[in-house]
Amino acid sequence: MELDDKAPETDRIASPQTPSSLASTRRNSHIGQGDLEKALSNHEDKDVAATAVQRVDPDIVDWDGPDDKENPLNWPAKQKWANIGLLSAITLLTPFGSSMFAPGVPQVMRDFHSDSEDLASFVVSVYVLGYAFGPLVIAPMSELYGRVYVYHVNTFLFMVFSLACGRSTSLSMLIVFRFLAGVAGSCPLTVGSGSIADTFRQDQRGKVMSIWTFPILFGPSLGPVVGSYLSEAAGWQWNFYLLTILTALLLLLAIVIQRETYPPVILERKAKRLRKETGNPKLRSALKSTKTPKQLFLLSVVRPTKMLVLSPIVFGLSLYIAVVYGYLYLLFTTMTFVFHDQYGISASNIGLVYLGIGLGQFIGLLLFGAYSDKLLRKLAKGGEMKPEYRLPLLWPGAIMVPVGLILYGWTAQYKVHWIVPILGTTLLGAGMIGAFMPIGTYLVDAYTIYAASAMAANTVLRSLGGAFLPLAGRDMYNALGLGWGNSLLAFIALGISPMIWFFLKYGEKIRTHPKFQLNL
Known part of the structure; x- marks a missing residue:
């Protein structure tokens, strides 16, 4: 069941300890008959309407008032930030692992006696393909069994699959385990925003989301820096051994520190405890869905695909991000070869060239954080x-991405001083943030109750772009050269940018049109 994260704050009654106190709670509840009838007649979500009925039922278990310490929104700041700090560390680790391996690819190809350029790219990007499939299973599992179990299981699997990558004895074996590591590694990226919504109130989430988002964006840029030195010094296998060691340490910390934040799971545990204490088998959680676990799982799996296929806005904006994200990983899979062949940068230092993208991402994040909410209030x-007031900030990114690609491509082809193509990648990194942040914020604002599904739909298409577009990189550069090859990418980015104008002008009409009001 999809639940409004404000529900625990607005419709609270004292949690029962005995049947008599339950009856008293019912009499004193601020949910009157008129409110109940309104909920039943106006609310489109039958589960929420059913919850409205249950909340005047004396057998319902809810929070002990607005200040209930069991409610994650009321946790002490220290406990909240311990959870978020650990989540951010895990979130950094999985995108870090997506690109850390890139500088070691030439060693892998030599060790496994392969000269296939397609496989050299795919062994890196297949990890991101796992990001496309993981959310479809991980998101509904977190709604059925809670956040913590899903985090722990997937962190453990990520550790196992990373170790298996390092122990691979063939290229096909390495590709399979890279894919599985990507599936498990998508967990913190999929569930993280939900944990933040569970723990922080709406007026506090912007700052927390920025802190949590930065590792997602910076991790892929930092990975090759570490990976280049590690591959040169100890061999490509140690990229995966280091990931395994770091993941094991974070898993141990998570088992000790991390706590469940998902309200339906917390209240269900409370109801179970009270059933045992009072002997009343009728006690049940206020957030318990009327659907069976199987129905909930199937509904959650289908919803992102339904939104992606049937909503022009979700599909269009997701396609735009998929192209930009695909460019990012195309560069990740080719920059090692470009700067080694064109500039003679050694294998141990090649990872430093990726810092240009990271710097651009950091600058873009600062600029977006400074102007997004201000622009929203100004336009309102x-x-x-x-x-739709979030979308004008897409324009700077729509300009920086093609300019950055052209600057990078032509200066690298003519071997202009290495700092100039790096500046081109910096513009690309900033432009990527200019696409990610406005679209992500728009989807959360536009599909509030189904924001997780909208983001999952976005992640699926984005990850497919990140997995498959890089496969064309080496062949494209061989055929067109660095200059015209990157110019082609720039022209494609310019060609799809008019959709920004289209959604600015007609987005609200499309979003509110009855034809596109999906029965989710």
Whole structure:
């Protein structure tokens, strides 16, 4: 069941300890008959309407008032930030692992006696393909069994598959385990925003989301820096051994520190405890769904695909991000060869060239954080803060991405001083943030109750772009050269940019049109 994260804050009654206190709770609840009838007649979500009925039921278990310490929103700041700090560390580790291996690819190809350029690219990007499939299973599992179990299981699997990558004895074996590591590694990227929503109130989430988002974006840029030195000094296998060691340490910390934050699971545990204490088998959670676990799972799996296929806005914006994300990983899989062949940079130092993208991402994140909410308030002019007011910030990114690609491609082809193509990648990194952040924020604002599904749909298409577009990189550069090859990518980015204007002008009409009001 999809639940509004504000529900625990607005419709609280004292949790029962005995049947008599339950009856008293019912009499004193601020949910009156009129509110109940309104909920039943107006609310489109039958599960939430059923919850409204249950909340005047004396057998319902809810929070012990607005200050209940079991409610993650009321946890002490130290406990909240311990959870978020650990989550951010795990979130950094999995994108870090996506690209850390890139500088070691030439060693892998020599060890496994392969000269296939397609396989050299795919062994890196197949990890991101796992990101496309993982969320479809991981997201519904977190709604059925809670966040913590899903985090622990997938962190353990990520550790196992990373170790298996390092112990691989063939290229096909390495590709399979890279894919599985990507599936497990998608967990913190999929569930993290939900954990933040569980723990922080709406007016506090912007800052926390920025802190949590940065590792997702910076991790892939930092990975090759470490990987280049490690591969040169100890061999490509140690990229995976280091990941295994770091993951094991974080898993141990998580088992000790991390706590469940998902309200339906917490209340269900409370109801189970009270059933045992009171002997009343009828006690049940206020957030318990009327659907069976199988129905919930199938509904959650289908919803992202349904939104992606049937919503023009979700599909269009996800396609735009998929192209930009694909460019990022195309560069990750080719920059090692470009800077080694064109500039003679050694294998041990080649990872430093990726820092240009990371610097651009950091600059873009700072600029977006500084202007996004200000622009929203300015355009709203004291009125409704429409989701479409997030989209104008797409324009700077739509300009920086093609400019960065052209600058990088032509200066690298003519061997202009290495700092100039690096500046091109910096523009690309900033432009990528200019695409990611406005679209991500828009999807959360536009599909509030189904924001997780909208983001999952976005992640699926984005990850497919990141997995398959890089496969064309080496062949494209061989056929067109670095200059025209990157110019082609720039022209494609410019060609799809008019959709920004289209959604700015017609996005609200499309979003609110009855034809596109999906029955989710």
